[in-house]
Amino acid sequence: MKNRFLNNSVFYTFYGIGNPSGNLINDLERLYGDSIKSYIIGDSFDYDSIDETKYNFLVVNWSRFFPEYYTEPIGRIEYQKQGFIFTKKFFEIATKLSAKGFNFVIDDVMEADTYITPELVFFLEKFKEIGIKNDKLVWVYNNSSDLKGSIVNIRDFKVKTLHFPHFFVSTLFELPEPTNKNFEKEKDFLILNRRFSLGKYKLLKKLEERSLLDKSIYTILSILPELDGINTFEPISLKDDIASVEDVLKDDTYLYRLNTESFFKTKVNIVAETFLENRDRERFNDIIHITEKTWKPIYMGVPFVISASNKHIERLHQFGFKTFNTIINEDYDLEENIDVKLDKIIYSAIQLAERYNTKEVLDIIEYNKTLFKDIEHKRKIVETFFLTSFENIFKIQNKII
Numbered sequence: 001m002k003n004r005f006l007n008n009s010v011f012y013t014f015y016g017i018g019n020p021s022g023n024l025i026n027d028l029e030r031l032y033g034d035s036i037k038s039y040i041i042g043d044s045f046d047y048d049s050i051d052e053t054k055y056n057f058l059v060v061n062w063s064r065f066f067p068e069y070y071t072e073p074i075g076r077i078e079y080q081k082q083g084f085i086f087t088k089k090f091f092e093i094a095t096k097l098s099a100k101g102f103n104f105v106i107d108d109v110m111e112a113d114t115y116i117t118p119e120l121v122f123f124l125e126k127f128k129e130i131g132i133k134n135d136k137l138v139w140v141y142n143n144s145s146d147l148k149g150s151i152v153n154i155r156d157f158k159v160k161t162l163h164f165p166h167f168f169v170s171t172l173f174e175l176p177e178p179t180n181k182n183f184e185k186e187k188d189f190l191i192l193n194r195r196f197s198l199g200k201y202k203l204l205k206k207l208e209e210r211s212l213l214d215k216s217i218y219t220i221l222s223i224l225p226e227l228d229g230i231n232t233f234e235p236i237s238l239k240d241d242i243a244s245v246e247d248v249l250k251d252d253t254y255l256y257r258l259n260t261e262s263f264f265k266t267k268v269n270i271v272a273e274t275f276l277e278n279r280d281r282e283r284f285n286d287i288i289h290i291t292e293k294t295w296k297p298i299y300m301g302v303p304f305v306i307s308a309s310n311k312h313i314e315r316l317h318q319f320g321f322k323t324f325n326t327i328i329n330e331d332y333d334l335e336e337n338i339d340v341k342l343d344k345i346i347y348s349a350i351q352l353a354e355r356y357n358t359k360e361v362l363d364i365i366e367y368n369k370t371l372f373k374d375i376e377h378k379r380k381i382v383e384t385f386f387l388t389s390f391e392n393i394f395k396i397q398n399k400i401i
Contacts, residue, residue: 199276
C-alpha cells in the first residue's frame with residue numbers, strides 16, 4: 001500500500017528489548033508493509049548511507065519505566081530498552097543526525113498521560129544543548145484529545161505533541177479472534193481490571209452498592225498504591241487466564257493474552273478504561289486514552305458501555321464506529337460529575353443487558369466488527385488523524401512533489 005508522504009520518508013531506530021522498531025513503526029509496517037523504509041542504527045552503521053533527499057526521522061522509543069526505579073533483574077532489562085537514550089553516545093549520534101537534517105520523534109504511543117519527569121527534562125535540556133530546535137521534535141502518544149497536534153510547556157521548553165491510534169491498529173493484529181463464541185450467559189456484566197486504579201475502584205464500588213457484582217464477572221490483577229487505605233477488594237483473575245500473576249503486569253506483551261470466554265458468557269462488557277477523570281497532576285493534556293480495553297469488545301463482537309474520561313464515545317463516532325445511543329442513554333460520555341457519571345454508566349449497562357440480543361444491538365455489533373477488521377479503514381484513520389497532522393507539524397506537505 002502506497003502513501004505519498006511515507007514513500008518519501010525513512011525511519012531510523014536503535015536496538016532494544018523486543019521489537020527494535022518500536023510500536024509506531026511496527027504499526028505503520030502492519031498497515032503499509034514494505035513501503036515503510038526503516039533502519040536500525042548500530043555500532044557498524046554507515047552514516048554516509050543516509051539519503052538526505054528523503055525526509056529522515058529518528059524514532060526514539062520512550063518508556064514509562066526508568067532503570068533507577070527498579071531493582072534487579074527488571075532494572076537491567078529496562079535499562080537495555082530505555083537507558084541508552086540518556087547516554088553520551090546517544091546524544092553524539094543525535095548530533096550527527098541533526099547535521100543531516102533529521103527530525104526526531106518520541107514514540108510514546110502506549111501512553112496518553114506522559115508525566116513530566118526529571119528524565120524528560122534532562123532529555124530536552126540535552127537536545128537544546130546539542131542544538132536541536134523545538135520544531136525538529138514531536139512527541140507522539142495515544143491521546144485522542146490531540147487529533148491535530150498541540151504544543152505543551154515543559155519547564156522552559158515548548159514540545160509539539162500528536163496523537164497516534166496505536167491500540168486501534170495493534171489489537172487487530174495481536175488479539176487472536178476466538179473460534180468458540182457459543183457459551184451460555186452466566187452473568188450480566190464483564191469488568192476487566194488489570195491495574196486497579198481509583199476510577200476502576202469507584203466503578204466496582206458503585207456496582208457493589210447496587211448488588212450487581214454478583215451479576216458480574218470481574219478481575220483485579222494488581223492494586224495500585226493510590227488505593228492504599230481505601231481499597232476493600234481482593235485481587236481476582238479469570239479462570240484459566242494467563243494474566244493471573246503479578247509478573248505479567250510488568251510486561252505489555254500480555255495485554256492480548258487472556259481467556260476470552262468471559263466476553264461471551266456475559267451480556268455486556270463494562271469497559272473500565274485507564275482514565276475516568278483528569279485528576280490534578282503535572283501532565284501533558286486532557287486525556288482520551290482509547291486502549292485495547294475499548295477495542296476488545298468491538299473486535300469480539302459484544303455489547304459494551306465505557307467508563308472513561310469525557311468524549312471517549314464521541315471519538316469512537318469520529319473514527320467511524322457506532323455505539324448504542326439509539327438504544328440506551330449515552331450522555332454519560334459528557335457528564336462532568338464522576339459520581340453521576342458512574343451512575344449513568346451502570347444504568348445504561350442495565351438497559352443494554354435487557355436488550356443485548358435484539359436485532360438492533362446485533363446489527364451495531366456486526367457493523368463495528370466489520371469496520372474494525374477493515375485495513376483500508378485503519379489506513380484512513382491513521383492518515384486523517386496522524387499522517388496529515390504529522391506532515392503539517394514538520395511543514396512537509398508542500399515540499400513533496
